[in-house]
Amino acid sequence: MQGRWSIQDNHIALTVGNEMLHPSADELYAVLGKTEESFIDGIECEVIEDAFPSIRFSKIGSDIRCRLSNSGSDIKVELYCERKGKEVHVDVIQGLIVDQCITETEWFYVTGSTEEIEKLFSTAGIEECGKITISQYIEIIRNAGALLSGTLLNMVETSLLDKPIDCSLNVPKGINATLYKYQKTGYLWMKYMLNENGGCILGDEMGLGKTLQVITLMQEYKNQNDIPMLVVAPVSLLHNWKNECAKFAPGLKVLIHHGAKRTGRYKELELYDVVVISYNTAVGDTALLSMIPWKLVVLDEAQNIKNPDSERTRYVKKIPRNKCIAVSGTPFENHVMDIWSLVDFIMPGLLGTQREYSEYISDDLYGADKIEPILSPMMIRRMVLDVASDLPEKVVIPQPIEMSDEESCRYEEYRKEASGQSETLGLGALQKLRMFCTHPQLCDEELISDPYVCSIKYQRMCEILGEIIERNEKVILFTSYQKMFDILERDIPMRFDIPVMKINGNTPVEDRQDIVDHFNHYYGCMLLVLNPRAAGTGLNITAANHVIHYNLEWNPALEDQASARAYRRGQEKTVFVYRLFYKDTVEQIVNERIDRKREMAKAAIVGTDGKNENREDIISALNISPIK
Numbered sequence: 001m002q003g004r005w006s007i008q009d010n011h012i013a014l015t016v017g018n019e020m021l022h023p024s025a026d027e028l029y030a031v032l033g034k035t036e037e038s039f040i041d042g043i044e045c046e047v048i049e050d051a052f053p054s055i056r057f058s059k060i061g062s063d064i065r066c067r068l069s070n071s072g073s074d075i076k077v078e079l080y081c082e083r084k085g086k087e088v089h090v091d092v093i094q095g096l097i098v099d100q101c102i103t104e105t106e107w108f109y110v111t112g113s114t115e116e117i118e119k120l121f122s123t124a125g126i127e128e129c130g131k132i133t134i135s136q137y138i139e140i141i142r143n144a145g146a147l148l149s150g151t152l153l154n155m156v157e158t159s160l161l162d163k164p165i166d167c168s169l170n171v172p173k174g175i176n177a178t179l180y181k182y183q184k185t186g187y188l189w190m191k192y193m194l195n196e197n198g199g200c201i202l203g204d205e206m207g208l209g210k211t212l213q214v215i216t217l218m219q220e221y222k223n224q225n226d227i228p229m230l231v232v233a234p235v236s237l238l239h240n241w242k243n244e245c246a247k248f249a250p251g252l253k254v255l256i257h258h259g260a261k262r263t264g265r266y267k268e269l270e271l272y273d274v275v276v277i278s279y280n281t282a283v284g285d286t287a288l289l290s291m292i293p294w295k296l297v298v299l300d301e302a303q304n305i306k307n308p309d310s311e312r313t314r315y316v317k318k319i320p321r322n323k324c325i326a327v328s329g330t331p332f333e334n335h336v337m338d339i340w341s342l343v344d345f346i347m348p349g350l351l352g353t354q355r356e357y358s359e360y361i362s363d364d365l366y367g368a369d370k371i372e373p374i375l376s377p378m379m380i381r382r383m384v385l386d387v388a389s390d391l392p393e394k395v396v397i398p399q400p401i402e403m404s405d406e407e408s409c410r411y412e413e414y415r416k417e418a419s420g421q422s423e424t425l426g427l428g429a430l431q432k433l434r435m436f437c438t439h440p441q442l443c444d445e446e447l448i449s450d451p452y453v454c455s456i457k458y459q460r461m462c463e464i465l466g467e468i469i470e471r472n473e474k475v476i477l478f479t480s481y482q483k484m485f486d487i488l489e490r491d492i493p494m495r496f497d498i499p500v501m502k503i504n505g506n507t508p509v510e511d512r513q514d515i516v517d518h519f520n521h522y523y524g525c526m527l528l529v530l531n532p533r534a535a536g537t538g539l540n541i542t543a544a545n546h547v548i549h550y551n552l553e554w555n556p557a558l559e560d561q562a563s564a565r566a567y568r569r570g571q572e573k574t575v576f577v578y579r580l581f582y583k584d585t586v587e588q589i590v591n592e593r594i595d596r597k598r599e600m601a602k603a604a605i606v607g608t609d610g611k612n613e614n615r616e617d618i619i620s621a622l623n624i625s626p627i628k
Helices: 025-031 114-124 134-143 145-149 158-162 181-196 210-223 235-248 279-284 311-316 337-346 354-360 365-378 405-419 428-438 456-470 482-496 509-521 556-563 586-601 615-623
Strands: 002-008 011-016 019-021 038-040 043-045 062-071 074-083 086-089 100-102 106-111 130-132 152-154 199-202 229-233 254-256 274-278 294-300 321-327 394-401 474-478 500-503 527-530 544-549 575-582
Touching: 002 019, 011 043, 011 100, 025 038, 025 106, 062 114, 062 134, 074 106, 074 134, 114 134, 130 134, 134 181, 134 365, 181 199, 181 210, 181 321, 199 210, 199 337, 199 365, 210 229, 210 235, 210 294, 210 321, 229 235, 229 279, 235 254, 235 274, 235 394, 235 456, 274 279, 279 311, 321 337, 337 354, 337 365, 394 456, 394 586, 405 428, 405 615, 428 586, 428 615, 456 474, 456 482, 456 544, 456 575, 482 500, 482 527, 500 509, 509 527, 544 556, 556 575, 556 586, 575 586, 586 615
Parallel strands: 002 043, 062 106, 062 152, 199 321, 229 274, 229 294, 254 274, 294 321, 394 575, 474 527, 474 544, 500 527, 544 575
Antiparallel strands: 002 011, 011 019, 038 043, 062 074, 074 086, 074 130, 100 106
């Protein structure tokens, strides 16, 4: 059978009939210098020098190089040799490297790590040079090993991978919100990543609207009938998810699957578009959840699974899912292993086993540098400073919280006791309820000493405070109760290793400005606890750009004046105001009244101190119960 030499891309090929063969360098060397027709694998071929009279056949090879680069979101892989100051591309045919190259004047063979690169391509499922997926890029980086020291050059700008989409696209029909540009980018990026890889991490800093971005994506899935979807969140955020869905995507049918009376029938869960559960429920209802092929699973505050050996981590990873998102303002907290657990949820097996990962990635700065090019393409993370021009000067973040079963039962006891005082219908009838909502230890000092254990609201406050500390920023917290001051002063310095200062009715007036000055000039994170009546006016505390209203006041003007300690002239940052309140309790009635009065009066100073003329609100507060 007669073969004919030809040039294919950057190498010499042999055409036999309708078939093209790609000889190796060794096979070509075997026929070089032959003055008569010779054979390759039984195929007769002409004298190769006669076929390429202007080509010099060199006996000196060049080492192969592999380069990863990107243009925007498109990542490409190239193989090349440096030859006389120029790059000559090395061809890959169906995953196999052609180890010989030809230029306009010279033929040469390819040396170096060709076998290792072929194995790398095989592992990543790459059959030719050019555009590759993000998951293929990650596979290359993860498995490159010693190649990264010289043969493989990673020039991918991971910051450009945050925008692999056309931002001119519209948000899905059914979203009742105008997204900031960065939020729209985040939604479209997640949509792209889930289609491309099936999983991603939304790691925006707190306050940038991660929940809205995810809800926008869930509305898109709802429009495509890709339901049901599951959200796993801390118990303190269950109602926040339902409220945010009702506000921004009212067409989504949402169920909070929580508490002793939750259903045990999976068919009932499938009647909803979105099911919201706690991490503890994910553990307790693993069999029920496994009966449903969830189209999307979202982990909120996903750092909850950072410990790969914990029960919640193991059970959450068992939930069947087509696609998944890990949402966390603090994706990396203490150890590089935290990252393995999150990535193993969104793309199981990508980083190998826990043991393989710990052997490959050291728990130090070197390991962090090594994991960065793997992690960055899978995570979008915007900082407040990056998008400050898009944000308003003040961002108010309501935090509706559901009590634990134990808290609900004890609250119900106090509610019934208060209802027996209905003949007075004054503020005093509600005082104990408000105190209990602030913290159970305010009503019962015999409770367990750790304030975190017995209060879901306190847990949520600690989660918020933890993210603020990650930013090394300052926070002021308003509460009305002296016992709450005592709890915070005792617990926060031990829990977070930050200083706590206070101003309340017991603080001498002449000392208050000195305290504020010390707080404003302190370098690093600090908590300043304030009573809204004692320190809600007159003080300039612009060093803090986070305000936590830990227990709501009946009077919206009092709350607004308190927030204005940080949100005032001289403030150079966006101010985030967190309003914590328990659902189905007196605090919900307080919140509804504040919203109603603000809506009615807008900028006018109106409100109430909870006196007898506010009969309807007090009756509502005495009748509402967290017991379902």
